[in-house]
Amino acid sequence: MDTEKEFLSNYHIEDYERPSVTADVAAFMIRTEDKTSYRKNPENKLLLLLIRRGAHPFKDMWALPGGFLQKGETVEECALREIAEETTVKPVSILPVGVFSEPDRDPRGWIISNAYASIISEESVRQTGCDDAADAQWFAVSFTCSADGNYLLTLEYEDIRLEAVLAAEKTRFGRTTFRILESGGLAFDHAAIIAAALSALRGEAKNYEAVFDFLPETFTLTAMQKVQETIMNVSVLPANFRRMVSAYVEETDEYVRGEGHRPARLYKRKK
Amino acid sequence: MDTEKEFLSNYHIEDYERPSVTADVAAFMIRTEDKTSYRKNPENKLLLLLIRRGAHPFKDMWALPGGFLQKGETVEECALREIAEETTVKPVSILPVGVFSEPDRDPRGWIISNAYASIISEESVRQTGCDDAADAQWFAVSFTCSADGNYLLTLEYEDIRLEAVLAAEKTRFGRTTFRILESGGLAFDHAAIIAAALSALRGEAKNYEAVFDFLPETFTLTAMQKVQETIMNVSVLPANFRRMVSAYVEETDEYVRGEGHRPARLYKRKK
DNA sequence: CAAATAGTGTCTCTAAGACAATATCAC
DNA sequence: GTGATATTGTCTTAGAGACACTATTTG
Numbered sequence: 143m144d145t146e147k148e149f150l151s152n153y154h155i156e157d158y159e160r161p162s163v164t165a166d167v168a169a170f171m172i173r174t175e176d177k178t179s180y181r182k183n184p185e186n187k188l189l190l191l192l193i194r195r196g197a198h199p200f201k202d203m204w205a206l207p208g209g210f211l212q213k214g215e216t217v218e219e220c221a222l223r224e225i226a227e228e229t230t231v232k233p234v235s236i237l238p239v240g241v242f243s244e245p246d247r248d249p250r251g252w253i254i255s256n257a258y259a260s261i262i263s264e265e266s267v268r269q270t271g272c273d274d275a276a277d278a279q280w281f282a283v284s285f286t287c288s289a290d291g292n293y294l295l296t297l298e299y300e301d302i303r304l305e306a307v308l309a310a311e312k313t314r315f316g317r318t319t320f321r322i323l324e325s326g327g328l329a330f331d332h333a334a335i336i337a338a339a340l341s342a343l344r345g346e347a348k349n350y351e352a353v354f355d356f357l358p359e360t361f362t363l364t365a366m367q368k369v370q371e372t373i374m375n376v377s378v379l380p381a382n383f384r385r386m387v388s389a390y391v392e393e394t395d396e397y398v399r400g401e402g403h404r405p406a407r408l409y410k411r412k413k
Numbered sequence: 414m415d416t417e418k419e420f421l422s423n424y425h426i427e428d429y430e431r432p433s434v435t436a437d438v439a440a441f442m443i444r445t446e447d448k449t450s451y452r453k454n455p456e457n458k459l460l461l462l463l464i465r466r467g468a469h470p471f472k473d474m475w476a477l478p479g480g481f482l483q484k485g486e487t488v489e490e491c492a493l494r495e496i497a498e499e500t501t502v503k504p505v506s507i508l509p510v511g512v513f514s515e516p517d518r519d520p521r522g523w524i525i526s527n528a529y530a531s532i533i534s535e536e537s538v539r540q541t542g543c544d545d546a547a548d549a550q551w552f553a554v555s556f557t558c559s560a561d562g563n564y565l566l567t568l569e570y571e572d573i574r575l576e577a578v579l580a581a582e583k584t585r586f587g588r589t590t591f592r593i594l595e596s597g598g599l600a601f602d603h604a605a606i607i608a609a610a611l612s613a614l615r616g617e618a619k620n621y622e623a624v625f626d627f628l629p630e631t632f633t634l635t636a637m638q639k640v641q642e643t644i645m646n647v648s649v650l651p652a653n654f655r656r657m658v659s660a661y662v663e664e665t666d667e668y669v670r671g672e673g674h675r676p677a678r679l680y681k682r683k684k
Numbered sequence: 685c686a687a688a689t690a691g692t693g694t695c696t697c698t699a700a701g702a703c704a705a706t707a708t709c710a711c
Numbered sequence: 712g713t714g715a716t717a718t719t720g721t722c723t724t725a726g727a728g729a730c731a732c733t734a735t736t737t738g
Contacts, residue, residue: 159484160431163525181688181737213430213523216514235585241512241527243487252484254434256512314506314626315617346586355585364689382728384691403689404735452710452715635716653701655718674716675708 161243161252165221166208166332168339169233171262171280172356172369181402183364186372189280190297190336191262192328193228196277199249200329204297204304206336207278208255221258228278231267233260234355237346239339240319247331255330259339261355285340286375292323295337306333347373350390354411360394362406363387432514432523436492437479437603439610440504442533442551443627443640452673454635457643460551461568461607462533463599464499467548470520471600475568475575477607478549479526492529499549502538504531505626508617510610511590518602526601530610532626556611557646563594566608577604618644621661625682631665633677634658 169191177184192204207228211220218236225233236258243254281297281304288294288307297304306326311319320337328336346352347370356369367383378386392412397405440462448455463475478499482491489507496504507529514525552568552575559565559578566577577597581589591608599607617623618641627640638654649657663683668676 158433158481160433161482161484162429162431163434179688183689210429211432211514211525213432214516216516217512217525218514237586238511240509241488243482243489245485245487254482254488315508315622316620349587351586362690378727379729380690381692381730386727399736401689402737403687404691406690450715454716633717650702651717652703652719657700671710672716673710674714675718677717 159252161254163211163217163254163256164208165211165217165224165256165258166206166242166335167221167225167236167258167260168206168239168336169225169229169260169262170283170339170343170356171264171267172372173264173280183368183401186368188283188372190283191229192279192281192297192299194277194279195329203327203329204281204302205329206332211256217256218258221256221260225260225262229262229267231262234263234266235352236260237339237342237352239335239342242331242335244331255335257335257339259343261343261352263356263358265358283340285337293320293337295326295333295340297326297328297336304328306337308333308337344374350387354390360396360408360410362398363391363409364406366391366409430523432525434482434488434525434527435479436482436488436495436527436529437477437513437606438492438496438507438529438531439477439510439607440496440500440531440533441554441610441614441627442535442538443643444535444551450673454639454672457639459554459643461554462500463550463552463568463570465548465550466600474598474600475552475573476600477603482527488527489529492527492531496531496533500533500538502533505534505537506623507531508610508613508623510606510613513602513606515602526606528606528610530614532614532623534627534629536629554611556608564591564608566597566604566611568597568599568607575599577607579604579608615645621658625661631667631679631681633669634662634680635677637662637680 171189173187173189175185175187191207193207195201195203195205207224209224211217215223221236222233237260239257239259241254241256245252279299281299284296286294291310293308293310295306295308304326306328307323308320309323311321313319318341320334322331322333325333343352352373353366353370357366363384364380366387367378367380371377390412391409394408394410396408398408399405442460444458444460446456446458462478464478466472466474466476478495480495482488486494492507493504508531510528510530512525512527516523550570552570555567557565562581564579564581566579568575575597577599578594579591580594582592584590589612591605593602593604596604614623621641623644624637624641628637634655635651637658638649638651642648661683662680665679665681667679669679670676
């Protein structure tokens, strides 16, 4: 009968075949567009960071930032590291989306991916400017349910337009998985990962958690509502929105002036 | 410039160090206890399947069933296979709980675990009888928040009593992770995995999805309510429970008779 | 003043909690 | 009848959607 110590010294973990493990990150940002009139409030756009692959496989196609898990870090730390390497900004928060482990999902071999959604604040990007590299760009996101029950994921940056089609498959427990019908020029199974990340993000925006992460320290309630509506792709009456978030925010004494209409009070998140 | 084909033939995935990947499963069952009186309804108990480890490390301690990911299967398939190998019954459903990847979580080396909760119906266990092996037993589960804000996880089988203490750490998005203060004799970080699985299970029982999976094809509403209450550790007034589930169930023409009180109509899940 | 947004009040409807009351069986 | 559960109905309250109305600013 071995002792535990003896057992461990004789144990060779290398004897078993193992997969490679990666973390892939869908990094979202909301950009405030330019005003169309001196008195109109600006629109918002939901953006997703994609990297143009410089190497095979899927060379020159667009993919989520991500990379291999390194010894000594957790998968979550790996996701944070990868997003930091690509953007130079620290994500406000990070949300697990799922594990993608279909054996044939990567032509390089047996590689399973831990997917995360992360939220990057517009503020932090404006400060450090992270999209100067031509191979990393923020794409405008559209994700809608089409008439035939499939989902259409559209990603646009200047004249580049990626259109993926996904079949939504309801699994147990109200979860939905997405099967790629057309990848739309996205590498690997990243179209499915992006769809899952968007679903997760929308789920978390319901309780306003995710909404705050897109916003600066202080914000107007209208700005908050626009963020919520941009993520969720629905609209609410302003009066009702104010009532619903009133428990989560607190007033400051400051106002936004000079907008061509009544000044809006700034709020901050209630701890 | 390589073609993709050339690139892949020169690509040696073995050059990079990789972790081992496992799936661990918290398999839950609800057992109907014996009646204490001819006319009283029986109580329910929530049970969790644990395996006594026959090998180092943590030899002779209790652990979740689980095992290494094999080539050609997804982590979910791995979880299903592992639970089938241990119990001979097919779980009704399986629910992802999270990835546990702290570098030092396994003394054998770099091993990350994909945790799942699975639901086993009492019916299927009664039919095939899966706990004849002395090294696999169903433990009664108790999981409560103690006065100091920590969580107490108690697992009992006959004279064996495992008591783990966990600190709940709120992460973003309303999620909670559990840090082990006392493992209570559970192997690896399995106390934390069990706590996370119970949290996930309770979350899914709110919308009755998980509740149906514990029940047979047809059931009384009282039986359904007891299952819900057993999982969630809360109680509801019967009148209100009936109203709340009325949208999810439909009547059958059958009744349960001979119980010493008014016969209860049998219901089935509404598709 | 006009255009636009900021902000308040109120009506209605629905869902959930509390609770009263009735129904039906085995012993 | 008694003790237990089964089942229905109703009162109340909280929250969300709809909408009317007022307030405030800049060009």
